[in-house]
Amino acid sequence: MKEKIPYKIYLDETEIPKYWYNVRADMKTKPAPLLNPGTHQPLTAEDLAPIFCEELIKQELDNDTAYVEIPQEIRDFYKMYRPSPLVRAYCLEEKLGTPAKIYYKFEGNNTSGSHKLNSAIAQAYYAKNQGLKGVTTETGAGQWGTALSMACAYLGLDLKVFMVKVSYEQKPFRREVMRTYGASVTPSPSETTEIGRAILKEHPGTTGSLGCAISEAVEVATKNEGYRYVLGSVLNQVLLHQSIIGLETKTALDKYGVKPDIIIGCAGGGSNLGGLIAPFMGEKLRGENDYRIIAVEPASCPSFTRGTFAYDFCDTGRICPLAKMYTIGSNYIPAPNHAGGLRFHGMSTVLSQLYHDGYMEAVAVPQTKVFEAAEMFARVEGILPAPESSHAIRVAIDEALKCKETGEEKNIVFGLTGTGYFDMVAYEKFNDGVMDDYIPTDEELAESIKTLPQV
Ligand SMILES: *Cc1c(COP(=O)(O)O)cnc(C)c1O
Numbered sequence: 001m002k003e004k005i006p007y008k009i010y011l012d013e014t015e016i017p018k019y020w021y022n023v024r025a026d027m028k029t030k031p032a033p034l035l036n037p038g039t040h041q042p043l044t045a046e047d048l049a050p051i052f053c054e055e056l057i058k059q060e061l062d063n064d065t066a067y068v069e070i071p072q073e074i075r076d077f078y079k080m081y082r083p084s085p086l087v088r089a090y091c092l093e094e095k096l097g098t099p100a101k102i103y104y105k106f107e108g109n110n111t112s113g114s115h116k117l118n119s120a121i122a123q124a125y126y127a128k129n130q131g132l133k134g135v136t137t138e139t140g141a142g143q144w145g146t147a148l149s150m151a152c153a154y155l156g157l158d159l160k161v162f163m164v165k166v167s168y169e170q171k172p173f174r175r176e177v178m179r180t181y182g183a184s185v186t187p188s189p190s191e192t193t194e195i196g197r198a199i200l201k202e203h204p205g206t207t208g209s210l211g212c213a214i215s216e217a218v219e220v221a222t223k224n225e226g227y228r229y230v231l232g233s234v235l236n237q238v239l240l241h242q243s244i245i246g247l248e249t250k251t252a253l254d255k256y257g258v259k260p261d262i263i264i265g266c267a268g269g270g271s272n273l274g275g276l277i278a279p280f281m282g283e284k285l286r287g288e289n290d291y292r293i294i295a296v297e298p299a300s301c302p303s304f305t306r307g308t309f310a311y312d313f314c315d316t317g318r319i320c321p322l323a324k325m326y327t328i329g330s331n332y333i334p335a336p337n338h339a340g341g342l343r344f345h346g347m348s349t350v351l352s353q354l355y356h357d358g359y360m361e362a363v364a365v366p367q368t369k370v371f372e373a374a375e376m377f378a379r380v381e382g383i384l385p386a387p388e389s390s391h392a393i394r395v396a397i398d399e400a401l402k403c404k405e406t407g408e409e410k411n412i413v414f415g416l417t418g419t420g421y422f423d424m425v426a427y428e429k430f431n432d433g434v435m436d437d438y439i440p441t442d443e444e445l446a447e448s449i450k451t452l453p454q455v
Contacts, residue, residue, distance in 0.1 A: 017247040025066035026285040031349035032324035055126040059237040077121045081110035086252040091380040100403035104416040105249045114418030116147035119241035123230045124151035133226035134158025138213030142174030144232030149181035159183040162216045166207035174422045188213035195317035209333045210344045215317025233269030242275025250279045264414040266391035267295040270348030276415040293360040296391040301334040303347045304362035311455040325352040329448030335438035338426030339387040366437035371430040386418035
């Protein structure tokens with residue numbers, strides 16, 4: 001199904017898309033395949049079967065099907081909180097005195113507080129359908145774990161979460177939300193897995209990273225009968241599920257005859273950005289329309305802007321597949337900045353390829369500048385944004401201020417991925433003026449890049 005059917009016909013009476021859109025179908029250069037970490041051969045569905053759910057493997061490997069039907073049960077779940085609001089930021093525009101029109105797609109209006117729920121429910125659904133007992137996962141800031149624990153509770157699946165230690169300690173409430181929904185939560189690195197023990201031996205006192213937690217969760221999934229591992233970002237399947245963000249955004253903008261000039265999203269593993277831009281990127285790839293697309297990442301973990309485009313491990317323990325992506329090295333443990341969801345060393349292979357081919361731009365921003373933007377946004381728009389989302393706010397504001405200088409009335413759309421109510425320790429640091437801007441040196445990054453596998 002590669003034909004260019006306008007996505008609109010896929011909407012049902014609630015304006016929720018009936019199909020996800022797979023941008024890979026329209027990419028001339030497809031993202032490079034995942035490789036077996038031992039043999040360096042492309043991974044097959046069989047190789048992946050001990051780790052991932054069957055249907056999700058199909059979605060992961062499918063570079064050709066443009067539209068994938070959303071199962072009715074998932075659409076019924078989506079109906080509880082979708083379509084999510086697309087809001088015109090009138091008060092922010094006025095505060096900035098900009099002629100630009102700013103819109104944001106708000107994904108924080110569900111109980112889990114972020115866009116992660118869009119993929120959590122899909123992944124939990126396919127695990128349940130396969131007859132599994134449960135799933136394992138990692139969580140950084142806790143949004144993914146929270147979303148997945150909600151989805152697993154809804155479907156009656158067991159869930160074991162490995163939570164990056166710094167977040168486990170900084171965000172005890174996040175942890176309790178997950179436990180309330182029935183998940184077990186272990187701080188990572190932990191003594192409960194082989195890989196955790198090895199990492200602790202090598203880096204005693206480490207505050208952990210997503211890469212460490214992934215290694216532990218995969219180990220537990222492969223060693224327990226009836227369990228598989230699920231991941232909240234980076235993977236092709238996650239970008240596919242998140243395309244619902246972009247499809248709804250496009251529908252709403254089309255309804256009001258608004259064509260975005262600039263589309264902005266924060267990028268951790270790339271799922272919200274990949275989802276938000278999907279239908280717009282599709283048009284760009286097919287030569288039907290042009291948009292400026294900007295990925296925003298933290299200056300403390302600059303995969304796109306200072307990384308290398310190469311095969312690398314997705315995890316610190318080096319047991320996961322190799323992915324060709326922009327990476328600062330799987331050994332790199334980023335400084336504990338406050339946007340936990342953006343502390344991943346790599347990036348989605350889809351976005352990496354698109355960035356490499358010049359279809360999008362990237363900017364890195366320091367965290368105090370991000371919190372300045374977050375606070376301004378909260379005061380004028382009322383929503384208290386997640387630190388991750390605030391990266392996109394920062395650049396949306398910067399672009400709107402450029403319009404103020406030039407007098408251009410650009411349409412700026414950004415993804416507001418979630419709320420920041422569990423991030424008050426970070427806001428406290430900012431309010432007290434004790435937040436710092438850690439930026440890695442070239443030497444540190446060069447040291448980490450040396451550890452890339454030779455492929
Ligand atoms: C996880 C998360 C992100 C970053 O993840 P992506 O996969 O890059 O989207 C951004 N914002 C929020 C609120 C998150 O929870």
